[in-house]
Amino acid sequence: MAVAAEAQGNRMLNAQQLMWTQIAAGIAVLLFGLTLFNLVRMRGRMLAARNWDKVEGIITVSRVDQPTAHASDDRHDAKPIIRYRYQAGGQELESDKIFVGGPAITTRVLAAKLTGRYPVGAHVDVHVDPKQPTEALLEPAAAQNVAALMAFTMVFGVIAATLTAHSFAGHVLYADNGVPLFAFALPIIVLVGGVFCVAEYVRTRRLASASLRWPTASGRVTHCDVVEEVVEEKTEHDNRPTTSKLVHRYQVDLRYAYRVGKRDFIGTEVDWNGTMISGLREVAAEAAAKYRPGQSVQVYYDPDQPGQAVLEPASRQGALGPLIGAAVCAVVGGLFLTILIKVGFA
Numbered sequence: 001m002a003v004a005a006e007a008q009g010n011r012m013l014n015a016q017q018l019m020w021t022q023i024a025a026g027i028a029v030l031l032f033g034l035t036l037f038n039l040v041r042m043r044g045r046m047l048a049a050r051n052w053d054k055v056e057g058i059i060t061v062s063r064v065d066q067p068t069a070h071a072s073d074d075r076h077d078a079k080p081i082i083r084y085r086y087q088a089g090g091q092e093l094e095s096d097k098i099f100v101g102g103p104a105i106t107t108r109v110l111a112a113k114l115t116g117r118y119p120v121g122a123h124v125d126v127h128v129d130p131k132q133p134t135e136a137l138l139e140p141a142a143a144q145n146v147a148a149l150m151a152f153t154m155v156f157g158v159i160a161a162t163l164t165a166h167s168f169a170g171h172v173l174y175a176d177n178g179v180p181l182f183a184f185a186l187p188i189i190v191l192v193g194g195v196f197c198v199a200e201y202v203r204t205r206r207l208a209s210a211s212l213r214w215p216t217a218s219g220r221v222t223h224c225d226v227v228e229e230v231v232e233e234k235t236e237h238d239n240r241p242t243t244s245k246l247v248h249r250y251q252v253d254l255r256y257a258y259r260v261g262k263r264d265f266i267g268t269e270v271d272w273n274g275t276m277i278s279g280l281r282e283v284a285a286e287a288a289a290k291y292r293p294g295q296s297v298q299v300y301y302d303p304d305q306p307g308q309a310v311l312e313p314a315s316r317q318g319a320l321g322p323l324i325g326a327a328v329c330a331v332v333g334g335l336f337l338t339i340l341i342k343v344g345f346a
Contacts, residue, residue, distance in 0.1 A: 028156055100140065101146075211272070212314060226281060233246075
């Protein structure tokens with residue numbers, strides 16, 4: 001077996017195979033460089049935007065754009081459209097930028113949640129670049145697209161490293177017993193995903209602990225209802241056509257108004273543990289019954305970013321979700337990696 005594996009590992013790529021491997025490696029390196037540059041640029045811009053000038057603005061447009069043909073609510077086919085006017089540098093300007101990187105295409109429910117925080121006519125704080133007043137943001141500290149960009153950078157980095165190594169070696173790299181080395185990348189990526197889950201849990205717990213010491217403001221529930229999502233689930237069969245069925249999911253759509261200084265804000269978060277999604281309307285309705293429109297609530301808000309607020313900072317319901325995800329990644333990735341090591345190097 002060892003001789004066969006050695007022969008397999010020493011099998012050189014022919015000229016055409018090597019050329020295409022080098023081209024693929026070049027493209028992967030380029031994509032890795034672009035995503036890494038964009039990630040560093042985005043982080044730098046976020047840090048710089050925190051020190052931009054702050055002026056008053058007013059929301060002029062707040063809606064969700066999505067295609068007419070909308071088959072499933074889990075599809076990322078909706079885009080929040082938020083525009084606002086402000087004055088800077090002696091001129092009246094308009095912008096639609098909410099945070100660094102801009103709002104991504106997302107689901108209908110998440111897009112509606114974002115637009116719900118910025119109703120038409122609301123007076124908002126606009127962060128303006130003093131060197132270029134046409135550049136403005138509503139949430140300069142929001143890291144909406146950073147996690148996705150980090151994931152893409154990591155994937156492109158692994159692909160680029162693997163193809164580059166193959167290009168320099170002139171053949172596919174194998175372990176002792178013939179297992180290709182690029183196969184080890186998959187369980188490693190899964191394990192890294194587990195690390196991200198742990199980091200998210202730590203971040204959420206720190207935020208929950210800090211928010212307990214935040215100042216509070218009197219708030220009022222403006223909207224609380226159960227949102228129904230209709231999700232299309234498809235099942236593929238070997239000898240039959242693909243079948244689909246519609247699954248109904250439910251979650252709470254909550255909004256509350258509060259005032260800090262001379263600014264009015266709309267909050268949507270009950271706690272820091274994410275949105276509860278249930279397959280039963282009764283479960284979501286029970287959660288929604290805690291907050292009735294017009295009800296007075298105590299709002300905990302971040303003194304540095306008053307638009308970030310929560311009603312129940314001490315709640316731990318659903319807090320273990322990231323740890324469960326980390327455990328699944330650790331078990332699956334660790335088991336797969338152990339099998340590859342035993343098969344490849346035993």
